[in-house]
Amino acid sequence: MTRRSFARGLGVGAGAAFLGGCAEQAKAGEWPHWGLNQAGQRFSPLNQINRENVGELEQAWVHHSGEISDGTRNPSRTAYECTPLMVDGLLYVTTPYNRCLALNPETGEEVWEFDPKLNRRNRYNLWANRGVSYWRQGGDARVVYGMLDGRLVVLDARTGKQHVAIETGARITSPPAIFGDLAIIGANRPTLRAFDIKSGELAWTFHKVPPDDKAAQATWAGESWKNRRGGVAWTVLSIDQERGILYVPTDSPTYDYYGGDRAGDNLYSNCVLALDAETGRLLWHYQVTHHDIWDYDLPAQPVLFDIPGRGQTIPALAQITKQGFVFVLNRVTGEPVFDVEERPVPSHGVPGEVPSPTQPIPAMPPPFVRQGMTMDELSTVTPEHNALARELAQKHPPAPLYHPGSEHGTMIFPCNQGGGEWGGGCVDPHSGVFYVNGTNLADIVLLEPREGEQAAPATGRELVTREGLQESVSYRRRHIEIRQSKYWDPEKLWPCQQPPWGVLTAIDMVTGQHRWQVPLGIVDELMEKGIPQTGTINMGGPIATAGGLVFIGGSNDERFRAFDAETGKELWVARLEGSGHANPMTYLGPESGRQFVVIAAGGGNKLSHKFADALEAYALPS
Numbered sequence: 001m002t003r004r005s006f007a008r009g010l011g012v013g014a015g016a017a018f019l020g021g022c023a024e025q026a027k028a029g030e031w032p033h034w035g036l037n038q039a040g041q042r043f044s045p046l047n048q049i050n051r052e053n054v055g056e057l058e059q060a061w062v063h064h065s066g067e068i069s070d071g072t073r074n075p076s077r078t079a080y081e082c083t084p085l086m087v088d089g090l091l092y093v094t095t096p097y098n099r100c101l102a103l104n105p106e107t108g109e110e111v112w113e114f115d116p117k118l119n120r121r122n123r124y125n126l127w128a129n130r131g132v133s134y135w136r137q138g139g140d141a142r143v144v145y146g147m148l149d150g151r152l153v154v155l156d157a158r159t160g161k162q163h164v165a166i167e168t169g170a171r172i173t174s175p176p177a178i179f180g181d182l183a184i185i186g187a188n189r190p191t192l193r194a195f196d197i198k199s200g201e202l203a204w205t206f207h208k209v210p211p212d213d214k215a216a217q218a219t220w221a222g223e224s225w226k227n228r229r230g231g232v233a234w235t236v237l238s239i240d241q242e243r244g245i246l247y248v249p250t251d252s253p254t255y256d257y258y259g260g261d262r263a264g265d266n267l268y269s270n271c272v273l274a275l276d277a278e279t280g281r282l283l284w285h286y287q288v289t290h291h292d293i294w295d296y297d298l299p300a301q302p303v304l305f306d307i308p309g310r311g312q313t314i315p316a317l318a319q320i321t322k323q324g325f326v327f328v329l330n331r332v333t334g335e336p337v338f339d340v341e342e343r344p345v346p347s348h349g350v351p352g353e354v355p356s357p358t359q360p361i362p363a364m365p366p367p368f369v370r371q372g373m374t375m376d377e378l379s380t381v382t383p384e385h386n387a388l389a390r391e392l393a394q395k396h397p398p399a400p401l402y403h404p405g406s407e408h409g410t411m412i413f414p415c416n417q418g419g420g421e422w423g424g425g426c427v428d429p430h431s432g433v434f435y436v437n438g439t440n441l442a443d444i445v446l447l448e449p450r451e452g453e454q455a456a457p458a459t460g461r462e463l464v465t466r467e468g469l470q471e472s473v474s475y476r477r478r479h480i481e482i483r484q485s486k487y488w489d490p491e492k493l494w495p496c497q498q499p500p501w502g503v504l505t506a507i508d509m510v511t512g513q514h515r516w517q518v519p520l521g522i523v524d525e526l527m528e529k530g531i532p533q534t535g536t537i538n539m540g541g542p543i544a545t546a547g548g549l550v551f552i553g554g555s556n557d558e559r560f561r562a563f564d565a566e567t568g569k570e571l572w573v574a575r576l577e578g579s580g581h582a583n584p585m586t587y588l589g590p591e592s593g594r595q596f597v598v599i600a601a602g603g604g605n606k607l608s609h610k611f612a613d614a615l616e617a618y619a620l621p622s
Contacts, residue, residue, distance in 0.1 A: 029588025029595075032087040034131050034175045035424075036585070038239040039304035042426035042543045044586045048595035050547030053620060054562045054572045060596060060619040061108035062577070065095040068611045069127060070604065074120055078611060079128035079581065080602020081173075081422075081540070086587035087134050088141060088157065093615060094129040096602065098147040102160060105596065106589045108617060112160035118149050124171070126605065130236070130422075130582075133175040133183065135197050144183045144197060146172025152185060154197055164200040168193070170231070174422075177237040177246060179277040184246060186233030192248060194280060204280035208232045208250070208268055213282075221263035221354075228262070230254040230269070235422050236301035238317075239277055240331060246277040247331065249298030249319060256295040256416070257405060257445050257482040260352030265290040272302060272319050272327070274334060284334035288319065288327050290356035293349075293404055294443070295416035295484075296322045300424030300541070304331055307432060307509055318427065318509065320420035320436055323401065324369035325362055326507065338364040338512050345402035350447045350480065355404040364512025368505040369419050369438040371401045373411075373497045380498070381523075381531055388489055389496035396444045396487075405445040411487055415443035417606065423541025423554060423583050427509070428565065434507045435550050435565070437520050439537045441495045442487035450481050493537060493556065493607065494523065502535035502555055504542065506568060516568035521555025537607050539581045553580020553599045556608040560584070560599055560616070578603025578612025594619045 035042050049057065069078045078096035084103075085092045091105040098118055102111040120127075132145040134157065141157035148171050154164040170187035177184040182194040182203055192206040209216050209225040217225050231251045238247040253262060253269040270289040275282055289296045300320050307314040307328075317331035328337040342358040349355045375398070378389040396409035403412055418439050425436035488495045495501045499519065506515040521536030538554035545551070549571070550563045556579045562572040582600040589596060597618045604611035 027087075029590070030087050031085055031585045031587045032134050033085070034083055034133070034236055035238070035301055036543075038177065038241060040236065040238045040301040040424070041303060041305060041429060042541075042583070043428050044543065044545045046545055046586055046588060046595050047547040048588075049545070049549065049597065049620060051549065051564055051571065054547070054549055056620055057562070057572055057574065057597070057618045058621060059574070060594075060617045062617070063103060063108040063615040065099070065613040065615070067096050067127075068613045069096075070611045074127070075123040076125065076127050077604050078602060079126040079605040080600040080613065081128045081582045081605070082131045082600050083583040083585050084598055084615070085132060085134055086585070088136070089590045090157070091598075092132050092134070092143055094131055094145060096127040096129065098129050100132060100143060100145060100155060100160065105587060106591055108615065114153075114155055114160040114162065116147055116149070116151060116153065118147065122149075124148050128173050130173055131175045133178050135178050135183070142197060144176055144178065146176060146185055146187065148173070152176065152183065152195060154200070164197070166195055166200045174234065174236045177239050179239055179241070179244070179246065182277070184237060184277070186231055186237065186248065188231040188234060190228065190230060190232060192232040192280070206232065206275060206280040206282070210282070216267040219265040219267045224262040228253060233298075235299055238302045238304055240304055243332070244277050245283065245331065246275045247302040247304070247317060248273040248275060249300065249302055252289075252292040252295055252297035255482065257293055257484055258353065258447065258480050259291055259293045260354065260480065263291070263354040265356065266292065270296065270298060272298065272317065272329065272334075274331070286327070286329055286334050288321055288325070288360060289323075290359060291354070293353070293355065294402070294412065299418065299422045300420060303425055303427050303434070305427045305429050305432070305509070307337065309510055316509070318425060318434055320425055322414060322416060322419040322421070324367040324371060324414055324419040324438055326365050326368065326425070326434065326436070327362055328365070328509065328512070336362070338362055346400060346404060349404035350407055351449070352480065353404055355402075359402050365507045366514060368436055368507070368514070368517070369414055369503065370440045372413050373398050373442070377498050379494070379496050381494070381526055381534065385489060385494060385496070392444070392487060392496060396446070398442075405447045407447055407449065409444055409446035411442045411444050413442045414439070415441045415486055416484070417441065417539070421539050423539060426542050426544050428544050432509045433515060433565065434509050435504065435542045435544055436507070437502065437504045437538055437542060437552060437554050440497065440501050440503070441537055442497070444485050444487055446483040448481040448483065495537065499534035502538040504550070504552060504563065504568070506565070518563070518568040518570070520552070521557045521559065523557065539605060539607055541583045543584050543586065545586060551584050551586070551597055553582065553584060553601065555579065558601070558603065558610070560601070560618070574618065576601035576612075576616060577614040578610055579605075579608050581605040581607060592622065594622060
């Protein structure tokens with residue numbers, strides 16, 4: 001194990017093989033959890049749509065939410081990030097304004113609606129919700145989801161009638177994890193909490209830095225762990241149902257780009273945590289970034305699966321990072337499956353900063369995005385783009401991964417949008433192949449000394465122009481102003497280094513090697529000029545199916561694609577009403593028996609200028 005990781009006594013059973021050990025069985029043709037199962041595998045056993053016929057897919061229906069905001073008609077932009085569930089004959093969808101809809105899965109027609117009536121004059125980073133969770137016990141079935149105003153609601157799954165409403169005080173965008181009668185949420189608070197679905201009562205709480213955990217507190221200088229903003233986990237959690245273990249990918253500490261007021265490794269930030277799902281007791285932790293000063297929080301749901309071979313079957317967990325790493329851990333012990341080395345990294349920070357002298361680097365798998373560049377790797381897709389790339393790179397020169405930033409501005413790969421992002425990866429549990437998309441985009445970070453103590457944070461609009469950093473995201477803290485922006489053309493959203501700008505990668509989890517990597521996405525303007533496929537920045541992940549396919553939107557080119565899972569060859573593409581910055585899902589129509597593939601196509605988000613409100617379904621001709 002690395003010098004900053006340790007396991008605690010587990011007190012849990014050894015578990016069984018793949019299907020019993022980490023992934024509960026769903027009814028045939030359903031998609032009952034955000035990740036299909038609570039192991040987050042997102043691998044469907046359906047094969048009605050396959051390599052041979054996927055080219056015949058056509059739009060079966062489209063549903064419009066009626067919710068579009070680009071920041072002019074509403075204080076915040078919308079992001080249609082929902083992955084629907086299809087269970088017990090209904091398709092459950094959440095909209096950017098946090099309405100919950102039950103749709104007919106054959107036609108997309110609305111069956112019922114629950115509108116929480118959020119105050120749409122409020123300003124959030126994005127109006128978004130990634131979906132609901134489903135709970136059933138005998139004949140009782142309920143939908144559970146959280147909202148931006150802090151409510152966690154429990155609805156009757158057949159009617160949409162509200163059973164319970166819990167005031168959590170947290171902005172909730174991800175669906176809760178369900179274990180027994182518990183709904184477990186992280187959101188933007190420094191606590192992880194479990195609530196009883198029937199009564200709404202609080203069952204247990206886990207603090208990001210537990211008040212009785214002296215070992216964790218010792219990784220924060222002085223008492224800097226106290227009253228620290230930042231959540232435990234804002235993204236989706238995973239559960240090994242048989243072992244009763246909850247897996248939590250944790251957030252970074254505030255403030256994002258300066259940690260001079262919190263020297264140390266800062267546990268349990270930037271960790272994979274394993275907790276007893278029933279009690280919230282910590283079993284083990286593994287930190288993937290020490291003393292994070294790059295906003296490299298863990299963005300995606302851990303994926304649970306078993307790795308055969310090596311004389312035994314290994315119960316594994318794959319955790320992607322914004323840096324483009326995949327940490328593969330034994331999900332029972334927390335030990336790395338592949339070697340992880342603590343390597344020296346740049347440690348000369350601005351005055352007051354104390355970067356970690358080393359960071360954990362996995363030997364396998366190789367990174368799935370670039371982690372640096374040189375001045376001879378500037379974009380040449382157009383002369384104008386090359387000129388912008390050169391100006392910015394000369395003012396803010398490239399630096400290696402984990403460079404702590406500088407007073408003059410430093411370019412660091414990847415940026416705080418990845419690398420990997422919340423869409424995460426998926427795994428074929430039979431072949432052991434893991435699929436993940438990524439963005440090749442850098443951050444420019446400038447740390448500027450200030451006179452006197454300043455209020456924090458002060459936030460402006462993110463923008464890079466030919467003059468450099470203008471109105472960039474800005475924080476003021478203890479004599480330091482932090483400015484952060486992207487190494488791209490802010491109008492076209494083209495990264496300023498050579499393509500590919502977005503990629504889809506297949507990784508063999510037995511060997512740790514990449515099987516293939518292909519560009520993900522196109523830029524129409526450049527394709528018309530005869531420039532080969534560049535890939536694009538992307539957000540929203542893939543799913544895999546037994547039909548030998550990987551489906552993914554993600555790219556900011558308004559396309560939905562199917563790739564051959566064996567070769568990475570693009571087999572089908574459809575034009576969406578807006579870019580599909582969400583994870584797709586697939587199911588069998590309960591009446592027709594047709595396989596549908598569905599994706600939320602809302603565009604906008606943080607990656608494109610066009611906004612839409614479409615939920616689009618595709619199927620073979622009936």
